[in-house]
Amino acid sequence: MNIMDELEWRDAINQQTDAEGLRDLTNQKAISLYCGVDPTGDSMHIGHLIPFMVLKRFQLAGHRPVILIGGATGTIGDPSGRQSERSLQTLEEVQANVDALTEQMKKLFIIEGDNQIRMVNNYDWTHKINVIEFLRDYGKNFTVNSMLAKDVVASRLESGISFTEFSYQILQSLDYLHLFQHEDVQLQIGGSDQWGNITSGLDLIRKREGSEAKAFGLTIPLMLKADGTKFGKSAGGAIWLDPKKTTPFEFYQFWANTDDRDVVKHLKYFTFLTKEQIDDLADKVQTEPHKREAQKKLAEEMTRFVHGEELLEQAKRITAALFSGDIKSLTADEIEQGFKDMPTFEATQESKNIVDWLVDLGIEPSKRQAREDITKGAISMNGERVSDVGLEVTVAQAIGGRFIIIRKGKKNYSLVKML
Structure with a gap:
């Protein structure tokens, strides 16, 4: 199955600049393609994975993916999907995020073999360009009219957009041109909000390399859940x-x-x-x-x-x-994960009667209610029902010496941390 057939079956294609040309190209040879992510944080979330899973599919089909970490574009900020200017990070913050995302990408996508994914950082070629070169060699290829027509810019005109974020599409276009020239990249993929940036890159390639340059763009559909809310x-x-x-x-x-x-x-x-x-x-x-x-x-x-x-x-x-309910089978670390969002209480390690202990922590409202719940079998400790109102609670009962799990009724769990 051609990679394009697989993507179509998986409903993973939103827009293409030249569907027939890209299909022909992928039938003829293994191509190089790229997808980028800006280091706005020190971790990706699952929304970021959507285009990169497509990149992985190309890899498994024998093509040669390139992952771009935006060490340069990350200092500017992509205006896509935003209604206001983002706060700029320091260069040190951006670099820390670059390092973190690079390790994350390596873990997820780097494999041994001829189609091993290559990783690049656009800071490596962008920081060498001075402002005069940027304006003369690249800015001259973009008209303000065409830039204003891009959806991402047009959506910001009413609220306002700085020249910094306005210039983002030029920087991303420069990326595609550089990778086309130096890494043999012929396809850029991205989320549906990247269509304007991708087509700007294609325009730049054709202006610099000739109208017959074989370069393509593909976007992945915006993913919404069945209830209409945003995925992820x-x-x-x-x-x-x-x-x-x-x-x-x-x-x-x-x-x-x-x-x-x-x-x-x-x-x-x-x-x-x-x-x-x-x-x-x-x-x-x-x-x-x-x-x-x-x-x-x-x-x-x-x-x-x-x-x-x-x-x-x-x-x-x-x-x-x-x-x-087999709580005792878990380790303390697993308890910490599984009960992370449960109501949490803190207790000292001194021995105390179960009734007093539950009331002092606030799990039970009164001693009478605590005794009644214990007598009726409504209280469980670490998965085992408590029936003795005279039970002494000690640190020895804590899982890993750290946690005691109290269940009141069928579903009301509480995590008690032993200090």
């Missing part, structure tokens, strides 16, 4: 690839909780499962939705891809323990 957000904010920002358990749960209406689309976009495998899971969504096999498979594939087999198994262990 949860109640707690963005879903980050950095496990310190979004734990592997939280990452796994995000995908496992995918709506039935979205799960097949996400399997196509984000996994490398075959058409036959995805069609089989799509059938199960229709015939056995209660088993949520498609969601489980999506969560497994994505967590394995981003965090690896070991952390996937950890996320599955936490999930199984929370479902079964």
Whole structure:
């Protein structure tokens, strides 16, 4: 299957500058292509993954991807998708983010072999250009009228846009020209909001290299959930690839909780499962939705891809323990992940009667209520029901010497940290 056929089946193409020409080119030879990300933070989130998963598909099809980290463009700021000027970061902040994203990209995409992904930083060629060269050699190729016509600029005219952000599309166009000339790159891919920047780059290439230059652009559709909300957000904010920002358990749960209406689309976009495998899971969504096999498979594939087999198994262990109530099977670190968003209390390590302990912490409103709940079997400690109102709570009962999990009723969990 030609890579373009696969992308079409996966509904991963929004716009192309020359669909027939790109198909012919990819049929003829392995091409070099690129996708970029600006270092506005020290981690990507899952929204960033959308175009890079397409880049990975090209890689697996034998093509030669280039990942661009925008050490230069990141100091300016892409106005795409914004209604106001962004705050500029210092060069030191940008470089720290460049380093972090580079390591993240290497972990996700670098493999051994002839089609190994190359990584570049546009600061390497941009910082050598002085302002006179920039205006004469590059700015001269752009008309203000054409720049104003780009959607990203037009949408900002009412609220205002600085010359700094206005010039962003020139810098990104310069990237495509440089990679075309020095890395044999013939295709740029990006999100749907990058169409204007991509076409500007193509215009620059043809003005500098001739109208017959074989260069192409492709964008990936904007991804919305079935309820119309933006993909990639949860109640707690963005879903980050950095496990310190979004734990592997939280990452796994995000995908496992995918709506039935979205799960097949996400399997196509984000996994490398075959058409036959995805069609089989799509059938199960229709015939056995209660088993949520498609969601489980999506969560497994994505967590394995981003965090690896070991952390996937950890996320599955936490999930199984929370479902079964087998809290004692978890380590202290797994408790910290699984109960991160639960109501949290702090207790000293001194021994104390269970009734007094629950009331002092605020888990129970009164001693009478605490005794009643214990007598009725409504209180569990670390997955085991408490029935003795005379029980003494000690640090020895804490998992890993750090945590005690109290469940009140069927669903009300509390995390107690032992100080």
